[in-house]
Amino acid sequence: EAGKYGAVGVIVRSVNLRLDDYPHTGSMSYGDTPVKNRIPAAAISTNGAELLSTALKLNPKTKFFFKQNCKQYNDVQSYNVIGEIKGSTYPNEIIVVGGHLDSWDLGDGSHDDGAGVVQSMDVLRLIKASGYKPKRTIRAVLFMNEENGLRGGNKYAEVAKSKRENHIFALESDAGGFSPRGFSFDCSTENYEQINSWRNLFKPYLIHLFEKGGSGADVGPLKKDNIVLAGLRPDSQRYFDHHHAANDTFEHVNKRELELGAATMTSLVYLFDKYGIVSSKKIKG
Ligand SMILES: [Zn+2]
Structure with a gap:
């Protein structure tokens, strides 16, 4: 959704209930957005989100840099x-x-x-x-x-x-x-x-x-x-x-x-x- 308005990436506050340093992983669903319009997404920890939010309030021009190295491996045979x-x-x-x-x-x-x-x-x-x-x-x-x-x-x-x-x-x-x-x-x-x-x-x-x-x-x-x-x-x-x-x-x-x-x-x-x-x-x- 943010991509439609020109966003180049999206940062999500982890959905846990306390302040800590453990980001919550999961999957991102892009619906029918064409692949070329899909922007990278990541969750940050609740402490990280608080820090980012404070930094943005103090300086709305704050720059945020993120680098991801996740990848999908090939399937392997496995069993129930x-x-x-x-x-x-x-x-x-x-x-x-x-x-x-x-x-x-x-x-x-x-x-x-x-x-x-x-x-x-x-x-x-x-x-x-x-x-x-x-x-x-x-x-x-x-x-x-x-x-x-x-x-x-x-x-x-x-x-x-x-x-x-x-x-x-x-x-x-x-x-x-x-x-x-x-x-x-x-x-x-x-x-x-x-x-x-x-x-x-x-x-x-x-x-x-x-x-x-x-x-x-x-x-x-x-x-x-x-x-x-x-x-x-x-x-x-x-x-x-x-x-x-x-x-x-x-x-x-x-x-x-x-x-x-x-x-x-x-x-x-x-x-x-x-x-x-x-x-x-x-x-x-
Ligand atoms: Zn489970």
Whole structure:
């Protein structure tokens, strides 16, 4: 937009919530702007933005110099990582829990989405540790390439369709490893009524924020009539202090908060395993 008015570059203030020195990376969308009219864009840290703003107020003729060295490498072959516990009664009804393996290159991606990856694996571990034998197949899927094109999520859905697999529920954790608050669901009204009847079970732990809305990027391509998609909703207060930044690192993940998220996910997976989804029950009579 600025380019249309003659701008030669654009600087964005990072969208985190505190003053720090960690610029937030991400992608720039130019819409249908012809390539020759596209101007370089960069985010600067919140401290950097404050400094720039002050400098411009003191001297509106302030000159700003920026140099970028980012580049796009060629594609390489990569893979989703999948592990599952086969269901004892309805092995063909599949429940997916997942997060994504890739991250932006600034930090190590501990919150985005190392947390979701660990939690998804932990759902299977907790089910095994509890001695519960799931009736349905519980599958942990660690998706590749969420950040740069969703290719792992798209591929997973494509293969599931070609194998005619019946997914009834898919839960994603990709909003940081913070204290869980509940879930958002993308499903039919009928299915949501069933889910809402479980809400009181979550209330004593203050993890009963249930709402209809988005689920997650990687499970999104599985969407069809007869599936419930969901996303874990953790506390969002500090997520953007780390998201896509150099300080998205291991020491900023709180072990207890991460574990509470995994336990919350496991509880919901357990209920879906035990009761199935409304429409699948109807089919079974
Ligand atoms: Zn993510």
